[in-house]
Amino acid sequence: MAGSVRSAASRENSVRLLSDGRLRHIAFIMDGNGRWAERRGMPRRFGHSYGAAAFKKVVRYCGDIGITCVTVYAFSTENWQRPEAEVSSIMKLLVEYLGECERTADRDRLKVRFIGDLSRFEPDVRDRFTALEKRTADHERELNIAINYGGRDEIVHAVNRLISEGRTSVTEEDISGALYTAGLPDPDLIVRTAGEYRTSNFLMWQSAYSELYFTDTLWPDMTDRDVDLAVEEFYRRKRRFGRV
């Protein structure tokens, strides 16, 4: 009982803090699935499966407390180098989630977007990505799923796109507008789980002024309370964007 009173208070506090609209976009580096499974003597794919469950809870909770834009790092350009069975298990979870979104995104008001080099996916899956993006485009809760994503790859892709359009010089706005994330606000806060202190090629351009928050919690253990703690920490920070 005391625990549920505490978590209601923690949630209420987040809702109160977020009402000023300063934290619009939160991005998660969902790390620690493998360690979570290994510590339980399970194959790593179980960690990803529990990680997918945690992801759904976190996305829902962020929307409920008033964060309008969530981005997750689900699969990096480097993750293809993992054992084939592990890659397949993550792809299976992604395709399952795609199916789930096709059924529930209207109800949940999710505006889903897939960011990354999607050319590596099968044409039928790519068509489903595009159809879901189009169908959910007027929803309010933005969910961006980074797959086959790398920050450097994204910048190279953007620059090549601008060159192919005949550009010989570019502005920051041109590059921002040619990234996979074009049109999204930059992340205000990036949360990385599992006690690693780096950003691993995630949103390199967009994170120039993001606040970074690291927690030891392994991603499958991520709870509403962990999100509240990240929100509280964000509101303790003074963001100066290079000014005084």
Ligand code: FPP
């Ligand atoms: C990092 O943990 C996690 C990943 C590479 C995959 C993330 C995938 C999911 C959470 C599930 C699928 C997602 C969706 C959107 C349905 P790690 O394996 O590197 O953990 P470790 O550092 O402990 O080994």
